[in-house]
Amino acid sequence: MGFLLLILGIALWIGAHVFKRVAPERRAAMGDKGRGVIAALLGLSLLLIILGYRGAGFINVWYPPEWMVHINNVLMLFAFYSFGIGASKGRHAQKIRHPQLTAVKIWAVAHLIANGDLASIVLFGSMLGWAVAEVILINKAVPVWEKPSEIRPNGDVKNAIISAVLYVIVAGIHVLLGVYPFG
Incomplete structure (x- = not known):
């Protein structure tokens, strides 16, 4: 389960960061609310990465x-x-x-x-x-x-x-x- 959480966390981290670069119009359309959504996704990704890394065999x-x-x-x-x-x-x-x-x-x-x-x-x-x-x-x-x-x-x-x-x-x-x- 640890490796699954780690990989999900990493994928979420990369996706949240790269989203602005690969879909700039969609990110801009989200406005200031989008910053909160991205921040929440990054927070979740960090939690998954930490739990996954600590739980990985x-x-x-x-x-x-x-x-x-x-x-x-x-x-x-x-x-x-x-x-x-x-x-x-x-x-x-x-x-x-x-x-x-x-x-x-x-x-x-x-x-x-x-x-x-x-x-x-x-x-x-x-x-x-x-x-x-x-x-x-x-x-x-x-x-x-x-x-x-x-x-x-x-x-x-x-x-x-x-x-x-x-x-x-x-x-x-x-x-x-x-x-x-x-x-």
Whole structure:
């Protein structure tokens, strides 16, 4: 049942995100109410993904070396930092067009190299594929990127601090859930 919930959650996540790209007229016709519907679908998808991932039986596919955990942890710092680039409006906001999708790709790769079980491969592999496809769809729809004009002088520093704090919080949540991200 765990794998079924995981796959349903992933499909719902991808469908809710890609809907705007593949059916822009239909999404626009939904108006502001559509935002609530999409948000509810994304919330449901996250719940299904979490329940499915936690409930999936452990099926080992490969055995990553223990030192991959350390690479995962370093990559996760970059993922947190990348996720906040757009909001921080520092200099890096003018260098990375899709900072949140870049963060998802880093997060997925980091977890794929540190986890060798089937549920992890399904979850993180599908999220990596979704993030790559989403970037392609966005770039196709809007080929010319207008870099942000507003730059905050200390935006990158604030982002680094916030990213480090969030990293510690998320690592703590992993520990509370019985997953030890530091080996």
